[in-house]
Amino acid sequence: MKTPGEKICEVEEYLPGRGTYADEDGGVYAKIVGKEKFNNIERTVSIVPPPGKRIPGINVVGSIVYGRVFQVLNKVALLHLYPYKTARFRLVPPGPIGAIYIGDVRREFVEDLHNEFEVGDWVRAKIKRIVKKFYPQLTTVGKDLGVIKAYCPHDRTPLVRRGAELYCPKCKRKFKRKIAFDYGDPKLPR
Numbered sequence: 501m502k503t504p505g506e507k508i509c510e511v512e513e514y515l516p517g518r519g520t521y522a523d524e525d526g527g528v529y530a531k532i533v534g535k536e537k538f539n540n541i542e543r544t545v546s547i548v549p550p551p552g553k554r555i556p557g558i559n560v561v562g563s564i565v566y567g568r569v570f571q572v573l574n575k576v577a578l579l580h581l582y583p584y585k586t587a588r589f590r591l592v593p594p595g596p597i598g599a600i601y602i603g604d605v606r607r608e609f610v611e612d613l614h615n616e617f618e619v620g621d622w623v624r625a626k627i628k629r630i631v632k633k634f635y636p637q638l639t640t641v642g643k644d645l646g647v648i649k650a651y652c653p654h655d656r657t658p659l660v661r662r663g664a665e666l667y668c669p670k671c672k673r674k675f676k677r678k679i680a681f682d683y684g685d686p687k688l689p690r
Contacts, residue, residue: 502530503566503622503649504582508545514538519547533566533582561627565638566648567598569621575602577617579625581636596636604628604639605678616678622649624680646680660684 516522519532534547567579581596625638640646650659652668659666666675
């Protein structure tokens with residue numbers, strides 16, 4: 501599974517196709533959540549969701565969304581959302597942002613939100629309610645919700661799961677997060 505912004509290859513290898521884009525340095529990156537598909541005849545790479553699925557909107561309560569944390573405050577974590585599966589299809593407004601409040605992280609008491617999420621973490625969440633039309637309030641309560649991919653804040657190495665914590669194999673540091681049960685190898689919802 502590829503997440504938005506994740507590098508797939510170089511433009512010398514494959515040109516960007518559907519669901520991908522190229523940057524000025526020549527890298528090809530994923531635009532949406534899905535699996536990469538290489539076309540060796542046209543020399544293109546695409547990202548496609550599972551068969552029969554659309555990339556839906558983010559304004560339906562109960563929908564599962566993927567997001568990347570861009571800010572963590574005392575009581576709230578803010579995410580840029582990348583919708584994946586919803587009850588019905590709706591258009592996505594540009595630049596959707598969701599919020600996870602400290603009380604919606606887990607069933608247990610959370611003292612410090614910085615121990616649950618960090619900037620750059622990829623999170624699977626559920627829309628709890630919509631505030632002011634397009635402002636989704638999210639929850640990560642449940643074993644299938646939470647961080648699905650994270651990087652070391654010191655050297656940007658992908659973190660590895662060790663029990664209930666995440667570990668950086670390069671700098672040997674440990675980190676606490678609200679981890680989804682399938683961290684590191686997330687299964688896309690069907």
